[in-house]
Amino acid sequence: MIRSLSLAGLLAAAAALPALAQDKVVHIYNWSDYIAEDTIRKFEAETGIKVVYDVYDSNETLEAKLLAGHSGYDVVVPTSNFLQRQIAAGVYQPLDKSKLPNLENMDPELMKAAAAYDPDNTYGVIYMWGTNGIGYNVAKVAERLGEDAPTDSWSLIFDPKYAEKLADCGITLLDSASEVFPSALTYLGLDPLSKKPEDLEKAAGVIEAIRPYIRYYHSSQYISDLANGEVCVSLGYSGDVFQAAARAEEAGKGVEIAYSVPEEGAQQWFDMMAIPVDAPNPEAALAWINFIMKPEITADITNYVWYANANTASLPLVDPEIRDDPAIFPGPDVLAKLYPAQVYDARTDRLITKLWTRAKTGQ
Amino acid sequence: MSAVIERVAPLRWTAALLAALGLRGRTLVIAVPMLWLLIFFLVPFLVVAKLSVSEPAIAMPPYLPLVERDGARMTISLSFENFGYLFDDPLYIKAYFFSIRLAFFSAVLTLLIGYPIAYYIARSSEARRSVLLMLVILPFWTSFLLRVYAWQGFLRSNGVINNFLLWTGIIDQPLVMLQTNFAVYLGIVYTYLPFMILPLYANLVKLDEALLEASADLGGRPLPTFFHVTLPLSMPGIIAGFMLVFVPAIGEFVIPELLGGPDTLMIGRVLWNEFFSNRDWPTASAVAIAMLIALVIPIMILRTAQQRVEEE
Numbered sequence: 001m002i003r004s005l006s007l008a009g010l011l012a013a014a015a016a017l018p019a020l021a022q023d024k025v026v027h028i029y030n031w032s033d034y035i036a037e038d039t040i041r042k043f044e045a046e047t048g049i050k051v052v053y054d055v056y057d058s059n060e061t062l063e064a065k066l067l068a069g070h071s072g073y074d075v076v077v078p079t080s081n082f083l084q085r086q087i088a089a090g091v092y093q094p095l096d097k098s099k100l101p102n103l104e105n106m107d108p109e110l111m112k113a114a115a116a117y118d119p120d121n122t123y124g125v126i127y128m129w130g131t132n133g134i135g136y137n138v139a140k141v142a143e144r145l146g147e148d149a150p151t152d153s154w155s156l157i158f159d160p161k162y163a164e165k166l167a168d169c170g171i172t173l174l175d176s177a178s179e180v181f182p183s184a185l186t187y188l189g190l191d192p193l194s195k196k197p198e199d200l201e202k203a204a205g206v207i208e209a210i211r212p213y214i215r216y217y218h219s220s221q222y223i224s225d226l227a228n229g230e231v232c233v234s235l236g237y238s239g240d241v242f243q244a245a246a247r248a249e250e251a252g253k254g255v256e257i258a259y260s261v262p263e264e265g266a267q268q269w270f271d272m273m274a275i276p277v278d279a280p281n282p283e284a285a286l287a288w289i290n291f292i293m294k295p296e297i298t299a300d301i302t303n304y305v306w307y308a309n310a311n312t313a314s315l316p317l318v319d320p321e322i323r324d325d326p327a328i329f330p331g332p333d334v335l336a337k338l339y340p341a342q343v344y345d346a347r348t349d350r351l352i353t354k355l356w357t358r359a360k361t362g363q
Numbered sequence: 364m365s366a367v368i369e370r371v372a373p374l375r376w377t378a379a380l381l382a383a384l385g386l387r388g389r390t391l392v393i394a395v396p397m398l399w400l401l402i403f404f405l406v407p408f409l410v411v412a413k414l415s416v417s418e419p420a421i422a423m424p425p426y427l428p429l430v431e432r433d434g435a436r437m438t439i440s441l442s443f444e445n446f447g448y449l450f451d452d453p454l455y456i457k458a459y460f461f462s463i464r465l466a467f468f469s470a471v472l473t474l475l476i477g478y479p480i481a482y483y484i485a486r487s488s489e490a491r492r493s494v495l496l497m498l499v500i501l502p503f504w505t506s507f508l509l510r511v512y513a514w515q516g517f518l519r520s521n522g523v524i525n526n527f528l529l530w531t532g533i534i535d536q537p538l539v540m541l542q543t544n545f546a547v548y549l550g551i552v553y554t555y556l557p558f559m560i561l562p563l564y565a566n567l568v569k570l571d572e573a574l575l576e577a578s579a580d581l582g583g584r585p586l587p588t589f590f591h592v593t594l595p596l597s598m599p600g601i602i603a604g605f606m607l608v609f610v611p612a613i614g615e616f617v618i619p620e621l622l623g624g625p626d627t628l629m630i631g632r633v634l635w636n637e638f639f640s641n642r643d644w645p646t647a648s649a650v651a652i653a654m655l656i657a658l659v660i661p662i663m664i665l666r667t668a669q670q671r672v673e674e675e
Contacts, residue, residue: 060639067425067642089421168536170520177640216542217625230520346419346643353640357454357633360625 024049026284029065029073031271032057032220033243034128036297036304043291049284057220058176066091070278074285077127080270081178081341084117092123093277099286100125102293105313114270114310116340124272125289128239128307131330131338132179132267135222135241137232138256140169154187154262157235158206160213167213170231175217177356179267180207182342183235186264192339195348204355211362223247229255238328242306259327261334268338270310408655415648416441425642445649455633455650459657462630465544466612469551470559473608474601476552477559481600482593484560485567496564499557511550511621518546518622546622551612559604566600567593598672606665613658630654 032055040051054073056062059082065071066078066086078086086092097103103125110129111121118124134156141149141156144165150156157163163171173180182192184203194200215231222234226244228251234241238259245257273292275285291297298309299317306322308329315323322328330338344352368374381387417426418440431438449455484495502510517523518541525537540546570593578588616631623629630650637647 058639060642063642064639067423069423085421089423089425091423211625214625228521346421350641350643353636354452354454356640357628357636361628362626 024281024284025052026050026075026281026288027052027054027073028288029054029056029062029071029076030127031055031077033223033240034077034271034301034305034307036300039292039297039301042297043288046291047284047287049287051288059178060176066276071276072280073276074279074281075273075275075288077271077273078124079341080114080117080124080272081343083124083272083274084343086274087118087123091276092274093279093282094122095125095275095289096286099283100290100293102290105293105295105298105311107310107312110270110310113340114272117270117343118272124274125293126310127271127273127292128301128305128309129268129270130238130307130328131261132174132183132235132269133238133241133259133261133327135226135234135236135244135257135259137169137226137229138258139254140229140232141166144169151258152260152263154183154264156262157233158184158187158210160209163210163213166233167215170215170225170233171210171213172215172222172225172231172234172236173207173217174219174235174237176219177352178342178344180235181352181356182267182339183262186262186266186339189264192265192267193342195342195344197351200348200352200355204359207356207359208362211359217360226257227251227255229253239305239307242328246306261327261330261337263337265337265339267341268335269341411648411651414644415445415652416443417645418442418444419643419645424644426644442645445643445646446653448646449649449653454628455630455653458628458630458633459654461628462613462615463657463661465547465551465627465629466609466615469548469555469612470605470609472548472552473555473559474605477556477563477604478601480556481560481563481567484564485570492568496561499560502557507554508617511554511618514546514550514553514622515541518549541622542624544623544627546624547619547627550618550622551608551615554618555608555612558607562603562607563597563600566597566603570596599669602665602669602672606662609665610658610662614654 026049028051030053034055035053040053043049044051059079062076062078063082063086065073066076067089083092106126110126114124114126115121134151134154136151136156141151145156145162150159150162155162156166157171157173181200181203184206185194185199186192188199188202188206190199190202220240222231222236223240223244224247225231226234226236226241227247229248234244236244238261241257241259245259248255248257273289275282275289279285292301293311295311295313296317298311298314301307302309302314302322303319306328309318326334368378381391413429414426417429419425420427427440429439429441431440480499484492484499487495515522519525520537520539520541522541524540525534528534529537574592574596575588578592583591614631615629616635619627619629619632620635634647634650634654637643637650641647
């Protein structure tokens, strides 16, 4: 009797073993619309680690959760300038690089650029990178401004003369002061990284002047709205605009969306995978990061989200249409015009938010 | 009740124990809501109050501790700078006034729409009443967030309403309705309507019809009767409904965020900015505390009005 009981116990234990492996969970917190459809499934199949996947659409949302502590997330994907400040706040744990053999696939030049925010890439690995530029509805803009519309210049958005004519078909800005101010500064011919209050005041003046023509300020809504023709010009993230373009094409309603990196210059940013210091499952987090760095996985994501990656080994697997598009993988001439994302000190942050709220509300 | 307590041994023992401790049933009954308020109102309030006098920092959490210990030395540092900001910058004051104004007019609109509905339900037959009340409560079965999103679908330029109006030829250019203050009013009135109807109904249904008959017998026509009898008698219901709409609408965030335009400067959004964009939790807390204090005044006015009406 006892013997058969222990046998049953053994059997139960044996049955429980794979179940235990299944019970391992990794909590990922990433940007919305920012992963291939099958990435999570493939990771679960390969490692047996279950993925809980949540999304946000602004760095501010992510940061609030991280700073509150005990976010419960194992991997988060802040933009490089936010990563830098969060490192200073003690939010992250250093990456155990012995668990990340796929780091050898990464482009050393881009990783070096990212190291400007995160010395020696101690805390972060590049997930995707991109630029902030102009997404626009080709036909509607041409209809209102003619064929020689300045679609490769910030004046398309920031010059009231043009903005006024585009207002009825809808202009949108990202709802983030740290993305819009540098663009407005570039438009004025000022240093996009300027922290001088007088420069920022001028930039706020530019943003306020076009306020009557802005449909809304939002950081993800414009993807679907560009695609279905609800709005026609957006200051947006490169890949998001390409997604809008792809969706518009799929819908087949004749909406054509294009993206341009304005000739005055544009912000280049890196989204970095990092592990919070209080991550419940750092081992699984490392497994996830290493998995993402596989050439075929990164290529899948780039092919789906239309963002440039920093994974050299993945490039042969990326669709030529994307790989050869200079707006996604810019050539040296465009790269030279890009500037990094700025990190503001608390005082400048407060000033910018105040100016931003004022410019947005007209109050 | 007490017979039951006498009969069941454990209850009897509990009652004896409580009596020995000097606690009576009445105290206990009051203690439950008091405890509720203590845990879910007072404690969070104190946490926010504490935050509002701390100093922001790049840290996790992003503020400096109030109490610092250095061996036997203990320093408590309170910073009232955050409240200073609120007066430095007209933005906050403007946002307060805008929110109060918007909430006030929303409450008035809700009252104008809710009163006839409540009146109709109260005057319906009993069987009909329960069906109608059910219909009032029915929207709560769907998430509030989803219903606000649904309004986006109705109001957008290529949404249901515009498409219909374009199709009928009433308009030839889509109306811009989404991201306007109009949409915010619509959203608030729509969402809070049941909170206005229910207290009004509860009041109107108790109205003694003999009073109306008396008025009619004395030659009162329906309209004067309404203004001289029904309306004054329903004042407690009006004030209760008004408060239930006005007070939460001031701090509303979701509706202005989803339906409002960039110039809908509600205090909830200012608070969001302080908290998320500035990651300045202390100032965000100061904004919240100041709002609470600013709200106490209109609530007190409404409360005294209600008490006066009830006493009459």
